[in-house]
Amino acid sequence: MSACGGVGLPDQAALDVLCPMHARMDRQGRIVHAGPMLAKLDKGCGLAGRRFLEVFEVRRPRIHDRVEALIGRGPARLRLRLRQPPGTGLKGVLVPVPCGAVVNLSFGIALQEAVRDFALTAGDFASTDLAIEMLYLIEAKSAAMEASRKLNLRLQGARIAAEEKAFTDTLTGLGNRRALEPVLTRLIDTESDFALLNLDLDFFKAVNDTLGHAAGDHVLRLAARIMQDETRESDRVLRLGGDEFVVILQGPGVGARVDDIATRLIARLRAPMIWEGRTCSVSASIGVSLSRDYLVQEAGAMIAAMMEDADRALYAAKALGRGRHVINDPAGGVGPMAG
């Protein structure tokens, strides 16, 4: 060893401070000395005296466990892995010296796990090592990121709630006028078959005028529930305002369902509703337009046309004496149907 002392390397004690993760090995690849931090990686019998390749698996460059292949060359960058658990990944550099080689190692990206696995402290690292700054940065950024993530979740929750509120009629819990266009647009864009029922409560104004707004609100809530009861999960019921409702029926065979559902809706809405012991009598008129009667076109134009036709059908139903439904006749004019 003394013959190798004067080759220009700093002495052992100096090297331990400068590179606490270094190892010296002899020409046979046996570890002659391990720096204080590297020594911490072996919890058992100590590193000195063991073969370097028995402790570390060299993954790059490929040397097929022949240590001469390393020591014989010039300085080499290494990728290694600790053979014993937890199999920590390491990066390093090997420099041949006359009596063997010096390897300096570092944890690279596995730093955080390594610090935990080997209970390392700031004092273990060389004072020039940026590891502590890196750990600090990881922790500080994670804390800031976590705070941002929570804020995003809260903002997203608030946005969804605000959106729901904006599209909901507070009295009945049904969708409101703002919900109409998105619902219809989606149906038109997916070329779904649907029926648009424009429904007005008849004699509602009389209930409001004689029994007061509380009675009117009660009737609107009951009417909303009836419409939801009589339609399917996939159908939509909206309240556009006042006593104006829209029922959108969808799914296959919707044309065949329309008469049946409209008739049942009117029958149930016509049944007397009781509010604080008093009877409220309303009925309903319905105008219908069917998507199948329209050429596929841009959603906005189709919505306008269908709403207009359903409206016209509704007025026809009213003109025929209320309490009935009328389906828009695409051939022009509207065909009266039994109420």
Added chain:
Amino acid sequence: MQGLVNRAVERFVRDTYGRTTWLEIMRGLDLGFSEFEAMLNYDPDITPRLLMAVAAALDRPETDILEDIGTYLVSHPNAAAVRRLLRFGGDTFEEVLHSLEDLPGRAALAVPDLYLPPMDVSEQAGGLFCLRIGTRDRPGQGYGHLAVGLFRALADDYGALVMLDHKGAEAGTEHVQIEFLSADHAEGRRFSLGAAG
């Protein structure tokens, strides 16, 4: 990032005096909300108003409140992240004192738009440290009082014995005197680099 500062005041009040006290303070300020978001920016004028309101509600001088907030940040479990980040400053309390000048830089690494006044530390004879916080252009804004509470608690955390004293402010600079009596006065709290991973 004034939100982080306001949020710290909020956590301190809520964790120490309860939510009711906090909500009363916020009602009095009439800002239109009852909680601060750490990651949002607020009008910088809100912070001094908030501190004044907290001091009035608790009937204590503002400087005491700031000192208590400093202590809270190091010692309360709900602020554990702050304590950990401060402990990265060094293995001993003395090292932390010497690394103080890095603190605004470290804070900026984590949260770029957090304002911390510049600080420097000088060691005088006999274990006496003098901490200067703020300059004429970037005033201390009471951080000196916060520092007194914070470093008192941090010294405890390291098991060191120190005496801290706020010596007042002039031209934007607050002076805090730290007398270092013993590095290993008591058993400190454990700190491991990898604990939070």
